[in-house]
Amino acid sequence: MAIDETIPRLGCGRSIDEVWATIKQPPTAHENGCVQCRTARASLAKLAEATRTLRDNDAVDPSLQPRHAVKDAIMNLARAEVRRGSLLPVYRAEQGGITISEQAITSVIWFGADALPGVRARRCRVHPGPDTADAPRSAGTSDIAVNLRIAVASGTDIPGTAELLRQRITSMITAHVGLNAGAINITVEDFYDV
Amino acid sequence: MSEHPLEARLISSHLIADLAARTALDTPGVLRLEPTLKNLFTRLGKGTIQNLRRTDTRTTPARHDGVFVTVHNGIADVQLDIATDIAFAALNVAQVVREQIARTISHTGLIPGRIDISVLAIEHPPTATAARPPRPL
Amino acid sequence: MDEREPVVLTRPDDLDEATVVARAQDGNLDAFEYLVEAYQDRLFRLAFRMLHDRGDAEDVVQDTLVACWRKLPLLTNVQAFSGWLYQMATNRCLDSLRRRSGHPEVVQGPETLQTTADSFTGPGAGGDPAREAEISCEIDGLATALLTLPPGLRACWLLREIHERSYAEIAATLKVSEQTVRGRLARARAQLAEKMSPWQ
Numbered sequence: 001m002a003i004d005e006t007i008p009r010l011g012c013g014r015s016i017d018e019v020w021a022t023i024k025q026p027p028t029a030h031e032n033g034c035v036q037c038r039t040a041r042a043s044l045a046k047l048a049e050a051t052r053t054l055r056d057n058d059a060v061d062p063s064l065q066p067r068h069a070v071k072d073a074i075m076n077l078a079r080a081e082v083r084r085g086s087l088l089p090v091y092r093a094e095q096g097g098i099t100i101s102e103q104a105i106t107s108v109i110w111f112g113a114d115a116l117p118g119v120r121a122r123r124c125r126v127h128p129g130p131d132t133a134d135a136p137r138s139a140g141t142s143d144i145a146v147n148l149r150i151a152v153a154s155g156t157d158i159p160g161t162a163e164l165l166r167q168r169i170t171s172m173i174t175a176h177v178g179l180n181a182g183a184i185n186i187t188v189e190d191f192y193d194v
Numbered sequence: 195m196s197e198h199p200l201e202a203r204l205i206s207s208h209l210i211a212d213l214a215a216r217t218a219l220d221t222p223g224v225l226r227l228e229p230t231l232k233n234l235f236t237r238l239g240k241g242t243i244q245n246l247r248r249t250d251t252r253t254t255p256a257r258h259d260g261v262f263v264t265v266h267n268g269i270a271d272v273q274l275d276i277a278t279d280i281a282f283a284a285l286n287v288a289q290v291v292r293e294q295i296a297r298t299i300s301h302t303g304l305i306p307g308r309i310d311i312s313v314l315a316i317e318h319p320p321t322a323t324a325a326r327p328p329r330p331l
Numbered sequence: 332m333d334e335r336e337p338v339v340l341t342r343p344d345d346l347d348e349a350t351v352v353a354r355a356q357d358g359n360l361d362a363f364e365y366l367v368e369a370y371q372d373r374l375f376r377l378a379f380r381m382l383h384d385r386g387d388a389e390d391v392v393q394d395t396l397v398a399c400w401r402k403l404p405l406l407t408n409v410q411a412f413s414g415w416l417y418q419m420a421t422n423r424c425l426d427s428l429r430r431r432s433g434h435p436e437v438v439q440g441p442e443t444l445q446t447t448a449d450s451f452t453g454p455g456a457g458g459d460p461a462r463e464a465e466i467s468c469e470i471d472g473l474a475t476a477l478l479t480l481p482p483g484l485r486a487c488w489l490l491r492e493i494h495e496r497s498y499a500e501i502a503a504t505l506k507v508s509e510q511t512v513r514g515r516l517a518r519a520r521a522q523l524a525e526k527m528s529p530w531q
Contacts, residue, residue: 007517016521017513043261043524050473050527053466055493058376066375066389073393074367075360078400084314085360090285090410096272098288103358104316108280110354122353151350167495176316180283192347 020044038052070180088128088144094173102126105177109148112172118153118167120192129182143182144173151190205302210270217298218261218274221291222223223282227260228275228314270299271308277315287313351411356403363403367396370413373494374420379483380489383423383478391427417496418504421486428482476526480519487512488519 007015012034017171019040022028029189030038058064085102106124129143146169152158166184173181218224262273272295278284278297288311343351353444354362371392378388398419406415475484486505490496491512504508 007514008521009457015517020517028430040524041526044520046521047524048475050469051492057410057466057470058380058493064376065372066392070366070389070393073372074371074396075223075364077397078363079362081400082360083404085358087312089524090405094290095293096311097305098285098292098311100284100313101315102315104278106357107359108316109278109357110199115316120350122350124338143201149353151347166388174283176280176283178283178461190348190349 003168010034010040012036016040016044023048067154068156089124090144100177100179105144105146105179108172108176109146109169111176112168113148113150114131116161116168116192118156118161119165120151122149122151122189124148129180143180145185146181147185147187148151149187149189151192152188153194154191155194158188162188195207197204197223205265205304207265208328209261210265210299210304211261212275212296214263214272214295215261215297218276218291221232221287223279223284223287223295224291225317225319228277228312243320265304268304270302270304271307272299273308273312274283275308275312275314276316278313279314280318280330284316288313294308343452346494348412352403352406352409352412356406356409358443363400366399366412370416371396374416375492377417377420377489380474380477380493381421381482382427382483383474387427391420391423394423414496414500414503417490417494419501421490421504425486472527473523476523479526480522482520484515484522487515488523491516 007017009015014037019037023041023044027041031041058089087099087101092100105126109124110121113119125147126144129145154162163187168183169184173179215227259274264271278287292309292311295309299306344360351362351365355366374392374395375388378391382388399416411432487501490501498509498512
């Protein structure tokens, strides 16, 4: 790997990196007097200019975009392999029953959290509540437990916001899922700037 | 049942799948049936869609997108995957769907067997803005 | 097929990227679609300048984003998302070049040069045909020189100079030290500068 780390040098002993680093500054006394440095500076400056042109041009060049079919193929596959999380048993009758996907409950929780200023709900896990995990009641609803990770706006009152969020999640789960939320664990994992 | 053995045999699992799908879609709060390849794979092991079409055994399973029906000995089992409208409580919607499907099956002369409902998604209806008021069930 | 226009959640454009990534990790398709839209063009540009073939570049974009969907739940640090995506795309480009290595590198032919020149609508030209010609000549000169670099150098140079990735991230992507990245960059610059205007 030694050769990989070698930085090319000009005949006068200066490295390309040194010339490159000061390319935007006026030439030094040595650079003014050294033919090799002058040539290298000129050609590196030309490269820098071309690099900028390539970067700016490519970024807006419509011919340098993938066809729509590429995104369609990606999204079709993602839909076909969509992840719903686990299916939580929430009702059991004599024959058959009802399950609700973790993802369906998660989106209700995100929806509830999004309405609170200063909160961005991230990853969410939903489990059957501890008393019903083994055997869902023969007829009736079972409780669920929620683990939610969030980011909060810097300067947010965390305990107050977490309490509001808990209440919100509880009422959202009752109204939109039809279940009773038990433990709601909230972890603040990040701050974001407003 | 035994009085109409011929009739019962005429009622295919495809018809039940059709009826179950229609019954579900007519239930307030059901946005759509939710087909995913993954559901199919987990339920049928390694079978592909083509394999499924060839698995025409005596139990004759029928699959609509989001509905899976088997009929045997005059009993119809239904598995249905749905997305519900967030304006409704998903569990209530699913319960109504179960009851309605059981009733619909009874009307055909078959016996409703196992009826499993999975709510895979809870969403706003596609065209709705936040303005749509919740309708009570 | 199914018209999926949920307004359930805050639109991904109004969230920070880390939150969008976290929601995609939990299977939210709208969040994932947002990420696809945010990154597909960038990844395509990287792959196209690496491979100089539209079809191959599209394959890299598709493979990368499909792998992204499948592996997303395993990503532990949401902040590392873009670096992780660039890493997958770069490795796929290098694999693609390795598979090709039996065949000699095809350097840009006149036909593609023309296409690039025709499609040019970049900033700074201001409808001045002389300046436009100059710019497209500049771009083609650099793009052609780029294809003569060994793949490792080319990847280094593109990631740093065009995509502005950090030295640490490029080092992790290419599984080399930061010192090696600096060395490769210097050599890439020297070779490119020399190709474009020979200095000896």
